Amino acid sequence: MIEIIKSGLYSSIQDLGRFEYENYGVPVSGSMDQFSSVLSNKLLGNMDNDAVMEITMVGPILKFLKETRICITGADISPSINDKSIDVNSIYQIKKGDILKFGKLKYGLRSYLSVSGGFLSKKIMNSRSMYLNITKYSRINKGDSLKIKTLKNINTKRTKININYLEHFKSNIIEVFKGPEYNELTKKQKQVLLNKTFSISNNNDRMAYQLNESFDNILNSIITSLVLQGTVQLTPSGKIIILMRDSQTCGGYPRILQLSKKSINKLSQKHMGNRIKFKLIES
Amino acid sequence: MKFYKLKYKRFGEYSVLVEWPSKIDESILENILLFKSEIEKKYINKKVYLKNSYNSLLISYEKKINYNTKISELNNSYKKIGPVKKQDFNTWEIPVCYDNQFGSDLINLEKNLSMNKDDIIYLHNSKEYRVYNIGFLPGFLYLGGLDKKIHHPRKEKPVLNVPKGSVGIGGSQTGIYPNTSPGGWHIIGNSPINLFNINKTSPCFIKPGDKIKFNPISLKEHELIKIQVESNIYKPIKTKIND
Numbered sequence: 210m211i212e213i214i215k216s217g218l219y220s221s222i223q224d225l226g227r228f229e230y231e232n233y234g235v236p237v238s239g240s241m242d243q244f245s246s247v248l249s250n251k252l253l254g255n256m257d258n259d260a261v262m263e264i265t266m267v268g269p270i271l272k273f274l275k276e277t278r279i280c281i282t283g284a285d286i287s288p289s290i291n292d293k294s295i296d297v298n299s300i301y302q303i304k305k306g307d308i309l310k311f312g313k314l315k316y317g318l319r320s321y322l323s324v325s326g327g328f329l330s331k332k333i334m335n336s337r338s339m340y341l342n343i344t345k346y347s348r349i350n351k352g353d354s355l356k357i358k359t360l361k362n363i364n365t366k367r368t369k370i371n372i373n374y375l376e377h378f379k380s381n382i383i384e385v386f387k388g389p390e391y392n393e394l395t396k397k398q399k400q401v402l403l404n405k406t407f408s409i410s411n412n413n414d415r416m417a418y419q420l421n422e423s424f425d426n427i428l429n430s431i432i433t434s435l436v437l438q439g440t441v442q443l444t445p446s447g448k449i450i451i452l453m454r455d456s457q458t459c460g461g462y463p464r465i466l467q468l469s470k471k472s473i474n475k476l477s478q479k480h481m482g483n484r485i486k487f488k489l490i491e492s
Numbered sequence: 493m494k495f496y497k498l499k500y501k502r503f504g505e506y507s508v509l510v511e512w513p514s515k516i517d518e519s520i521l522e523n524i525l526l527f528k529s530e531i532e533k534k535y536i537n538k539k540v541y542l543k544n545s546y547n548s549l550l551i552s553y554e555k556k557i558n559y560n561t562k563i564s565e566l567n568n569s570y571k572k573i574g575p576v577k578k579q580d581f582n583t584w585e586i587p588v589c590y591d592n593q594f595g596s597d598l599i600n601l602e603k604n605l606s607m608n609k610d611d612i613i614y615l616h617n618s619k620e621y622r623v624y625n626i627g628f629l630p631g632f633l634y635l636g637g638l639d640k641k642i643h644h645p646r647k648e649k650p651v652l653n654v655p656k657g658s659v660g661i662g663g664s665q666t667g668i669y670p671n672t673s674p675g676g677w678h679i680i681g682n683s684p685i686n687l688f689n690i691n692k693t694s695p696c697f698i699k700p701g702d703k704i705k706f707n708p709i710s711l712k713e714h715e716l717i718k719i720q721v722e723s724n725i726y727k728p729i730k731t732k733i734n735d
Binding site: 228229230231232233234235236333334342343386387388389431432433434435437439457458459467468469470 | 501502503504505506507509511514515516541542543544545546547548549550552625626627628629630631632634670671673688690694695696700
């Protein structure tokens with residue numbers, strides 16, 4: 210078990226998502242930055258789809274009531290075990306009673322904590338990803354106990370792994386494909402869309418990221434149609450919305466661009482005020 | 493068998509979007525559902541994720557796709573679709589209590605539509621509605637066929653907590669909130685039944701292509717059905733569509 214002493218700003222259990230129920234209106238969900246969550250699992254020798262804890266900006270305080278091994282990837286939120294600071298992208302041995310804390314955010318936005326064997330919360334509709342009304346809660350709360358696997362032979366040595374993927378956090382280039390309504394934009398609109406630097410507004414969460422800059426919109430709404438994670442929508446008032454992991458399954462705004470999978474992961478590490486530029490990948 | 497001129501569009505690295513003419517039409521819906529089941533047949537042992545809306549079908553594959561190969565594959569499947577089997581679809585009776593206790597926006601609608609409450613309720617429950625799509629919220633049905641006389645623009649500011657089961661009118665649509673959620677529709681009643689059950693392999697008993705009919709009930713009946721639903725003994729009433 211792991212006891213939650215403090216929940217942090219927004220921490221939730223996520224695997225790679227709930228795929229088979231979209232036709233019933235169920236969002237796919239899953240970890241926002243799947244490059245980092247899969248890396249966290251891989252470093253520990255877990256399966257890619259094992260559930261991890263997604264930690265956003267301000268970390269939780271966790272008390273381990275069982276021995277295990279952990280790995281933290283993604284954003285560096287100055288993690289420490291028993292007040293001794295530890296590195297990201299490394300494997301650590303955890304003893305019963307150890308306390309994991311986080312501190313100052315150094316880079317990125319979302320951190321991924323994996324434990325050996327993954328978090329063992331109840332699977333609902335074939336996934337452990339938290340999403341309100343599918344799972345009981347949308348995030349972990351103070352006082353919760355999280356089930357983890359009991360390990361037999363624990364390698365007690367810390368393993369340092371040399372992996373550096375800072376470009377993932379620093380780069381502001383978001384690769385996109387043309388969306389279904391892209392060709393209805395004017396030449397001028399397309400130019401602005403692909404050359405302007407946009408900034409992320411304070412409306413950004415697991416469902417969608419809104420951009421600050423307005424855009425002259427001449428497109429009409431469409432009959433409610435289908436969207437994907439990473440679909441870029443243009444609202445009637447000229448706002449650009451990028452749908453993220455908890456996005457609804459359909460929507461009525463024109464879909465002007467579609468982010469590549471890699472770029473959804475990159476965008477997940479951006480927060481309010483960060484700048485981005487769209488780069489069209491020819492297809 | 494009617495065939496439409498379909499538009500294929502690449503949608504990211506993994507998906508193809510197929511579009512039918514841009515209108516809300518029951519024969520288009522039937523055609524989409526036939527294509528969908530043809531693809532399901534072809535991919536029975538492989539993973540492919542399908543979702544449909546009023547006039548489109550989205551096919552998402554597990555691996556990055558070669559767009560041109562997929563298009564010709566899909567085109568071949570489209571040529572094979574068979575005739576509509578109407579008996580595969582049901583009409584479901586959805587009990588709704590239109591009492592003011594639930595229909596918090598009825599008084600406002602009476603004023604704005606210059607109609608009395610009984611007429612609004614009658615126009616709402618005297619028709620059958622086709623289910624085009626499930627989306628927006630888990631278990632939320634997109635219905636077609638609301639009487640023009642009771643179309644009404646959405647609220648300017650959405651309400652934070654619309655209670656579970658609320659039946660509302662938003663623009664040219666009507667629908668039921670499967671769970672408590674924010675919403676901008678005008679609420680005219682409440683249904684005590686569960687539209688979405690996370691413990692079932694098919695979490696919704698209603699599917700696109702089915703029809704629903706709202707059946708007016710009293711406050712007492714609402715209370716009774718709610719108890720039956722909570723103790724898992726309520727069975728929704730259905731009839732097969734075979735016209």
